[in-house]
Amino acid sequence: MSAGVASLVSYGTDSDSDNDAEANIKPMMTDPDAIAHLLPLNSGKKTSLALLNSAPEVAVKEDVMTGTHLDPSLKEVTFNPTFDTMFAPEFGPVNPFKTQQMAAPRNMLSGFAEPAHVNDFMFEQQRRTFSTYGYALDPSVDTSQVSSSSYIGAVDEAEKNKGLTVFEACAKKAEKRRKLKGGDASEIDSFLGPWAKYVDEKEVAKPSEEEQKELDEITAKRQKKGKNEEDAPAEEKTVLHVKDMYDYQGRSYLHIPQDVGLNLRSADIPDKCYLPKKQLHVWSGHTKGVSAIRLFPVSAHLLLSCSMDCKIKLWEVYKDRRCLRTFIGHSKAVRDVCFNNTGTQFLSAAYDRFLKLWDTETGEAPAAPVPDPHCARPRPPLRPSQTPAPPVPDPRSRAEVHLEFTNRKVPYCVKFNPDEDKQSLFVAGMSDKKIVQWDVRTGEVVQEYDRHLGAVNTITFVDENRRFVSTSDDKSLRVWEWDIPVDFKYIAEPSMHSMPAVTLSPQGKWLACQSMDNQILIFGAQNRFRLNKKKIFKGHMVAGYACQVDFSPDMSYVVSGDADGKLNIWDWKTTKLYHRIKAHDKVCISALWHPHETSKVITCGWDGQIKLWD
Numbered sequence: 001m002s003a004g005v006a007s008l009v010s011y012g013t014d015s016d017s018d019n020d021a022e023a024n025i026k027p028m029m030t031d032p033d034a035i036a037h038l039l040p041l042n043s044g045k046k047t048s049l050a051l052l053n054s055a056p057e058v059a060v061k062e063d064v065m066t067g068t069h070l071d072p073s074l075k076e077v078t079f080n081p082t083f084d085t086m087f088a089p090e091f092g093p094v095n096p097f098k099t100q101q102m103a104a105p106r107n108m109l110s111g112f113a114e115p116a117h118v119n120d121f122m123f124e125q126q127r128r129t130f131s132t133y134g135y136a137l138d139p140s141v142d143t144s145q146v147s148s149s150s151y152i153g154a155v156d157e158a159e160k161n162k163g164l165t166v167f168e169a170c171a172k173k174a175e176k177r178r179k180l181k182g183g184d185a186s187e188i189d190s191f192l193g194p195w196a197k198y199v200d201e202k203e204v205a206k207p208s209e210e211e212q213k214e215l216d217e218i219t220a221k222r223q224k225k226g227k228n229e230e231d232a233p234a235e236e237k238t239v240l241h242v243k244d245m246y247d248y249q250g251r252s253y254l255h256i257p258q259d260v261g262l263n264l265r266s267a268d269i270p271d272k273c274y275l276p277k278k279q280l281h282v283w284s285g286h287t288k289g290v291s292a293i294r295l296f297p298v299s300a301h302l303l304l305s306c307s308m309d310c311k312i313k314l315w316e317v318y319k320d321r322r323c324l325r326t327f328i329g330h331s332k333a334v335r336d337v338c339f340n341n342t343g344t345q346f347l348s349a350a351y352d353r354f355l356k357l358w359d360t361e362t363g364e365a366p367a368a369p370v371p372d373p374h375c376a377r378p379r380p381p382l383r384p385s386q387t388p389a390p391p392v393p394d395p396r397s398r399a400e401v402h403l404e405f406t407n408r409k410v411p412y413c414v415k416f417n418p419d420e421d422k423q424s425l426f427v428a429g430m431s432d433k434k435i436v437q438w439d440v441r442t443g444e445v446v447q448e449y450d451r452h453l454g455a456v457n458t459i460t461f462v463d464e465n466r467r468f469v470s471t472s473d474d475k476s477l478r479v480w481e482w483d484i485p486v487d488f489k490y491i492a493e494p495s496m497h498s499m500p501a502v503t504l505s506p507q508g509k510w511l512a513c514q515s516m517d518n519q520i521l522i523f524g525a526q527n528r529f530r531l532n533k534k535k536i537f538k539g540h541m542v543a544g545y546a547c548q549v550d551f552s553p554d555m556s557y558v559v560s561g562d563a564d565g566k567l568n569i570w571d572w573k574t575t576k577l578y579h580r581i582k583a584h585d586k587v588c589i590s591a592l593w594h595p596h597e598t599s600k601v602i603t604c605g606w607d608g609q610i611k612l613w614d
Contacts, residue, residue, distance in 0.1 A: 114140060129165045133157055233354050233404050236329035238363025242322060252361050253316070253324050254343065256299040260318045262596050264299035269506065269553040274599040275569055275579045276613035283315050285323050289606030292336050292548070293590050297343045300595050303602065304346060304360075305610055306334035312348055314360065315610070317594070317602075327363050329356055340416045340423055347426055349411035355428055357403050357440060405438050407445065415459045415468075417482070427468070429456025435470055437483075449485045451478060457500040457546065460511065462525045469511060469529070471499045477513070479529055489529055500546035505555060506595070510535075512549040512558060518542055520549055520560060520570075539577040540568045548590035559601055561588025567603055567613065583611060 070081060072090055095103075106112045116139050118126075130136035134154035141150045151158040178199045182192030207215060246252055256264050288308035295317070296302035302324070303315040312327040312334060330350035339346045339360075348356050410431040417425045424440045427449075435456055437447035454473030461468045462479075471477050475496050479489035501514035504525060510532070511523040522535035540562040547561045557578070558570045565584035570577050584605030594600040597614075604610045 116140060125165050125167060132166050133161060135163075137163075233356075233406075234329055234331040234352070236327070236356065236358075236363070236403070238328065239326040240324070241326065242324055253302065253314075254361055256301055257318060260301070264301055264596055266596075267298075269595070270598045271554065272598065273552040273554045273556050273593075275557070276567075276581070276599045276601045277579075278614060279611055280600075280614045281321050281612040283321065283323070283610040283612075284608065285313055285326075286311065286608040286610075288333075288608055289586065290589065290604035290608060290610060291334060293592060293602060293604045293610060294337050294339055294346075295592055295594070295602075297339050297341055302343070302360075303610070304337055304339065305604060306337045306348060307608070308333035308606075309608075310334060310350070312337060312358070317612075321612075325363060327358055329358075330354065335411065336413045338414050338416055338426075341418060341420065347414045347416065349414040349428060351410055353406050353408055353410055355405040355411050355414055355438070357405075405443060407432075407436055409434075412455060412457055413459050415461065418461050418465045422465075427459055429459050429470060429472075431455045433472070433474075435459065435480075447483055447485060449480055449487075451485075451487050452476070454498075457498070458502040460502045460504050462504060462508065462511070464508075469502065469525070471502055471513065473498050477523065477529070491523075491529060491531075501548045503549045503551065505551050506553055507555070512551065514542060514547055514549050514560065516543050520558065535572075535575060537570045537575050537577075539570075540566070545587050545589065547588065548592075550591055550593050552593045553595050557593075559591045559593055561591050561603060561605070563587050565605055565607070567591055567601065581613065583613070584609065 068079075068081065068085055069088065069091065070077065070085060104112070118139055126136040126139075130153055135151045135158040136153060138150050138152050151163065179196040180192060180199060182196045183190040185191050185193070242253070247255075258264075283303070283305075286305065286307040286309055290305050290307050292306050294304045296304070301317050303317050304312065305315065306312045310328070310330045310332060312330075314324045314327075316322050316324060327348070330348065330352050332351040334348055334350040336349045337346055344360055346358050346360055348358065350356075405428075407430065411428040412431060413429040415427055416423060417427070425437060425446070426440070427435055427437045429435050433450065433452045433454060433456065435449035435452070436445055437449070438444070439446050449470075452470065452472040452474055453476070456470055456472050458471045459468055460470075465482070467479055467481055469477060469479050474492075475498050476490060476492035477499065478487040478491070480487050497516035499513040499515050499521070503512045504510075505512070509525055511525045511529075513521045513523060515521050518538065518541055520537035522532040522537075524530050524532065537558055537560075540560060541564060542560070542562050545563050547563075549558065549560045551558055551572070555572055558572055560568050561583065562568055565582060565586055565588045567581040567583040567588060568577060569579040569581075583603045584607050586606035588603055588605045590604050592602045594602065599614055601613045602610065603613065
C-alpha cells in the first residue's frame with residue numbers, strides 16, 4: 001500500500017521535484033492519519049485496505065522442472081546452454097501442419113541414421129554387389145548369423161546366388177590355349193615358331209544350326225528393309241509450269257531479258273550498294289525446307305532451288321517471278337545444286353547417294369555440244385496461227401551423256417570445273433572423306449582426293465580455277481592443285497572449328513568461311529591462304545547449321561542467315577553488324593546478293609520459302 005500511495009503522490013510532478021516528493025512521502029508513510037486523508041471518504045468514516053498476496057505459496061506434489069527453455073526454431077543462441085538444456089524435449093501444442101515425414105525423428109537433414117561402422121572395403125564390395133545383382137547385406141544385422149532376412153533388395157536373387165558378392169561371383173580365368181609345337185629352329189621348313197596354330201583351332205568356320213538360323217533371320221530382315229539391295233535411282237521427270245515454253249521468236253526462258261531496266265549481260269558491278277529494308281516477293285512452292293539456291297550464271301535472271309521435298313525448281317527473278325519448271329528425280333532430300341558456265345546444265349546432289357545431270361531448258365538428257373544460252377535455239381518456221389511448234393526431239397540418245405553418278409556414298413557438295421575446256425569434269429565432296437572427280441562423257445571416276453579425315457562439306461575454285469579449296473568435318477581447310485590428289489596447303493589450328501559453308505568474293509581475293517563457333521572467318525584466296533584476323537564477323541548464331549555467306553557486288557557488305565531465321569548484314573571495312581532482318585520462321589540457310597542489283601538480296605529457309613528483299 002505504501003508503494004501505491006507513493007505513486008499517487010508522485011503523479012503529475014515534474015522530474016526535477018522527484019527527490020522532494022520522496023522526502024515528503026517518507027514521514028507520511030509512518031503516519032496513519034496522513035494516509036487516511038489521502039484515501040477516498042465514505043460518509044466521513046475511516047476505512048482500512050486489506051492486504052492480498054497475489055502469488056501465495058502452493059504445495060505441489062509433482063516436481064516442477066526449472067531452467068531455461070530453448071526455442072527449437074532459433075538459429076542462434078546468445079548464451080552458453082548446458083547439455084540438458086540443448087537436448088531437452090520440446091513442450092507445447094503439436095503443430096497441426098507438420099506432415100508425418102516432418103514430425104518423424106531425425107538426426108540428419110535427410111532422415112535418421114543409425115550409428116554403424118563399416119569397413120571401406122566392405123562398403124565398396126556391398127555397393128558394387130547391389131549395383132550389379134540388386135542385393136546387399138543389411139549393415140544393421142549381425143553378420144555372424146547370415147540368413148535370407150539379412151539381405152536387402154532382391155532377396156530372391158541373393159538366395160539364388162547364395163549371397164555371393166561381385167568379387168566372389170566372377171568367373172575363373174580361362175586356361176591359356178596351347179599351340180602346336182614348331183619343331184627345331186634349325187630346320188627352316190618344319191619350324192613354326194610363333195606362327196604355329198592352336199591345338200583346337202578350326203580352319204573352316206561353319207556356323208552351327210542355331211547360329212545359322214540367327215543369320216538367316218538377320219539376312220531376311222535386311223532384305224525386307226532394302227539394306228542389302230542397291231537402291232535403284234528414281235526415274236527423272238519434269239513439270240513445266242508456264243503455258244508456252246518458247247516466245248514468238250522461238251526463245252526459251254534461258255534467253256536473257258533485255259526489258260528489265262538493267263544490262264544483265266554486262267560484267268560491270270554496281271558503283272554503290274545499299275542495305276535492303278523491305279520484302280518484295282515470296283516464292284512459295286516447296287513443301288519442305290529449302291537446302292540451297294543458285295543464281296543463273298552471269299545474268300542471274302533465273303533462280304534454281306533444291307529442297308528437302310526431293311524436288312528442284314527453277315524460278316524467274318524478274319517480271320512475273322513465276323515458277324518455270326520442277327525437276328523430279330531424287331528419292332531423298334536434295335543437298336546441293338550447281339550450274340555449268342553457260343547455265344544450260346546443272347548438277348544435283350542428294351541424300352539418295354546419286355548425283356544427276358539435268359538440262360536446264362528441257363529437264364531431259366543434256367545434249368552435247370552445249371549451245372550458247374544467249375542465242376535462240378533454231379526453231380522450225382511458225383505455223384499460220386503464229387503459235388510456236390513443239391520442240392524437235394533430239395536424235396542423240398541418253399547413253400551419249402551420262403546422267404547419274406554414284407559411288408554408294410552421300411554427296412555433300414558438287415561443283416563443275418569453271419574452265420571452259422573442262423566443263424565435262426566435276427568434283428563432289430562425299431561422306432566417306434573423299435573428293436571424287438567424274439567425267440560426264442564416260443560416267444567414270446577419273447580422280448580421287450582422299451586426304452581429309454572427315455566428310456567433305458565445301459569445294460571452292462580459286463586462283464583462276466587452277467586450284468580449289470575444300471573444308472571438312474575434320475576442322476581443317478585444304479588447298480589442292482587440280483588433278484593432283486595431294487594437298488599442297490593444310491590449315492588446321494587447335495582453336496579452329498568446322499566450316500561447312502565457304503564463299504569466294506566477287507574479285508576472287510577473299511574466302512568467307514562460316515565457322516561453327518558463330519563467326520565468319522576471312523582467308524586470303526591467293527597464294528598464302530592466311531587467316532585475316534582483322535576481318536572476323538560476329539553477332540549471329542549458326543552453330544550446327546551450314547548457313548551460306550555472300551558478298552555485295554561492290555564488296556561493301558557481307559550477308560548471312562542464321563539459326564533464328566534472321567538475315568544479318570555486316571560492313572566489310574569495319575566488321576560492324578549494320579542490319580538484321582527477321583526473314584524466315586525457321587533457319588535462314590542461304591543468302592545471295594544479286595550481282596547486278598544495288599540492294600536486292602535473296603534468302604531461303606527451312607520454312608520452305610524463298611524471299612526477295614530490297
